[in-house]
Amino acid sequence: MARTTRTTRTLLPLAALATAVGLGACTGQEQPVAPTGEASTEAPAATSPEVTAEPTPDVPLGESYPVPDDLDRALPESVDTLEGPSGQSFDLTGVHRLGADRVVVSGVVTLEDGGSDTIDPHEWREEGYPEISLARGFEFAPFVLTVEGDEARYLPVRAADDACLCSVLRPGFQEGGAELPVMTVMSAPADAESVDLEMPGFGELTDVPVAPIPDAGGTSSAWGKTEALTVRSATRADGVVTARVTVGMPEDASGYGYGVYNFGQEQLCFAGLNAAGATSLAGKPTVEGEDCVRGMLPAAGEAVDLEVSMPDPGTDELVLLPWNGYPVTVEPTGEPQEGSGETLVAYDARTRTEGATVAQGQEVSVSLDTSVLFDFGESTLTSEATETLAVAVEALEQQEGRSLTIEGHTDTQGEEEFNQQLSVERAEAVGDALAGELGEGWTFSVEGYGEEQLLVEEQGGPEEVEEAQARNRRVEITVGD
Structure with missing residues (x-):
């Protein structure tokens, strides 16, 4: 791929x-x-x-x-x-x-x-x-x-x-x-x-x-x-x-x-x-x-x-x-009518199973925890990745769209160039595995971003830094038409 x-x-x-x-x-x-x-x-x-x-x-x-x-x-x-x-x-x-x-x-x-x-x-x-x-x-x-x-x-x-x-x-x-x-x-x-x-x-x-x-x-x-x-x-x-x-x-x-x-x-x-x-x-x-x-x-x-x-x-x-x-x-008075503007926000329902977090709102996305999918610093899927990928497949098969965007992301540990390459290889590995499970009729777009798009800043005490790094190491899947 x-x-x-x-x-x-x-x-x-x-x-x-x-x-x-x-x-x-x-x-x-x-x-x-509280x-x-x-x-x-x-x-x-x-x-x-x-x-x-x-x-x-x-x-x-x-x-x-x-x-x-x-x-x-x-x-x-x-x-x-x-x-x-x-x-x-x-x-x-x-x-x-x-x-x-x-x-x-x-x-x-x-x-x-x-x-x-x-x-x-x-x-x-x-x-x-x-x-x-x-x-x-x-x-x-x-x-x-x-x-x-x-x-x-x-x-x-x-x-x-x-x-x-x-x-x-x-x-x-x-x-x-x-x-x-x-x-x-x-x-x-x-x-x-x-x-x-x-x-x-x-x-x-x-x-x-x-x-x-x-x-x-x-x-x-x-x-x-x-x-x-x-x-x-x-x-x-x-x-x-x-x-x-x-x-x-x-x-x-x-x-x-x-x-x-x-x-x-x-x-x-x-x-x-x-x-x-x-x-x-x-x-x-x-x-x-x-x-x-x-x-x-x-x-x-x-x-x-x-x-x-x-x-x-x-x-x-x-x-x-x-x-x-x-x-x-x-019981409000008046007729319901969907409003508009930047203050109309979607709050997604979210579940987590076997290292896969599925968010369902106006769109659906699946975020895979790379610590479950790969050994540290590696891009070969582990045997434990099977159950996590099965959760993603089950979620994706329920969608009408058949076009996927797969993006790899890392934390800031290590060299930036290495992280960039690692994120690409991990996204490709997930894409290949999903293609084999989902079969024909799907299209894939794969990209790696390394440490360019962190979800959270890796700062604070040791526990906070470790939690932030865990969130930043991920492969994200979104669905298009």
């Missing part, structure tokens, strides 16, 4: 999703969109008092007013608790179905009152993603989801820039011994009625039932440590979803929250919703221009009404997925 030829293959079909919306507040930066026990057999839904969540037209947007009676908040009942190695704990409050290929896991993170040094981002992130460390906080995506009888390990959904659809732990939230609602959108098989959740370093929750998302019913939801959030309305028009919410602080609130939600000492754009739909698409908030609604985190005993707009994913139903809160369904 010529080194300049390229191969194209078809990937797995995109599974349908329910509509999801994530709530939080930020300065206009992109959102990246001992072992057995979970109970029933997953309680989020609970809060019945209210009529009618819009408050007499209340100007962005101006504080006395907290209304309907903003009482309640934390849902815990399903089970896992204790972490550094004083952290995670209380699972439910696993709810978002769509055919994903669920949302929600719970409460509690840290000891010890200041910012109690946050260890490595205990709350997906293994192999040490680079997700942001000025506004650290991603909460620590789970691996499995199903009995299924060899695949289901991973957090991610966008092309590696952003998860998950909560963010902000420095400062643990002051005073915080209890912070959190969520992670996880890949999951469509027919799973219960799942197991592994949190490395914490333990495993087994046989957790997958439940429908609770109906908002005009109720308030916990939002953050002490705040309450009520969605007053959600309106769809011309490919845009606009949501109006009330954020309230109870009388006994400490006034904390500026660093946690990135509210500053001046009014900032409210940009706390992500709207996702029956595809993998999610609309991130519009935070610039005339549509920006500015506001402050209210003081204790006060509330504020805010609005945010985002591209419509175009699906019939909407689910509200608070950035730091609990998922609820809503």
Whole structure:
């Protein structure tokens, strides 16, 4: 096979999703969109008092007013608790179905009152993603989801820039011994009625039932440590979803929250919703221009009404997925229509089996771990590569396209010229093996990039460098028509 030829293959079909919306507040930066026990057999839904969540037209947007009676908040009942190695704990409050290929896991993170040094981002992130460390906080995506009888390990959904659809732990939230609602959108098989959740370093929750998302019913939801959030309305028009919410602080609130939600000492754009739909698409908030609604985190005993707009994913139903809160369904007004723009993002469902990671979204891709396929510094497939290639073949055969692009990549160890040649030879070896397994009717394009296209910077401590290098050593397969 010529080194300049390229191969194209078809990937797995995109599974349908329910509509999801994530709530939080930020300065206009992109959102990246916490001992072992057995979970109970029933997953309680989020609970809060019945209210009529009618819009408050007499209340100007962005101006504080006395907290209304309907903003009482309640934390849902815990399903089970896992204790972490550094004083952290995670209380699972439910696993709810978002769509055919994903669920949302929600719970409460509690840290000891010890200041910012109690946050260890490595205990709350997906293994192999040490680079997700942001000025506004650290991603909460620590789970691996499995199903009995299924060899695949289901991973957090991610966008092309590696952003998860998950909560963010902000420095400062643990002051005073915080209890912070959190969520992670996880890949999951469509027919799973219960799942197991592994949190490395914490333990495993087994046989957790997958439940429908609770109906908002005009109720308030916990939002953050002490705040309450009520969605007053959600309106769809011309490919845009606009949501109006009330954020309230109870009388006994400490006034904390500026660093946690990135509210500053001046009014900032409210940009706390992500709207996702029956595809993998999610609309991130519009935070610039005339549509920006500015506001402050209210003081204790006060509330504020805010609005945010985002591209419509175009699906019939909407689910509200608070950035730091609990998922609820809503009934928007207006007709669904897929929006457009750079803020409409695809979050792929991801599984890992035998060193092959399959990402399914608008496109399907397969990333093969070269440490499973080859000995160090070699380009001859090992006997252990057979099972990994079989996973790739199974994924590719389910696609409509029959044109594959195969790209080899290395880490930065060794000489650059050697790495370039090694990446080409490894991509060719994978292409030849797939051609033999897939048979006629496929076209291939093969290329090697050496260390030119690193997924992650190889920096930090020894553990972080090793994880980054492992991610960078890969053969990637994408499918064309």
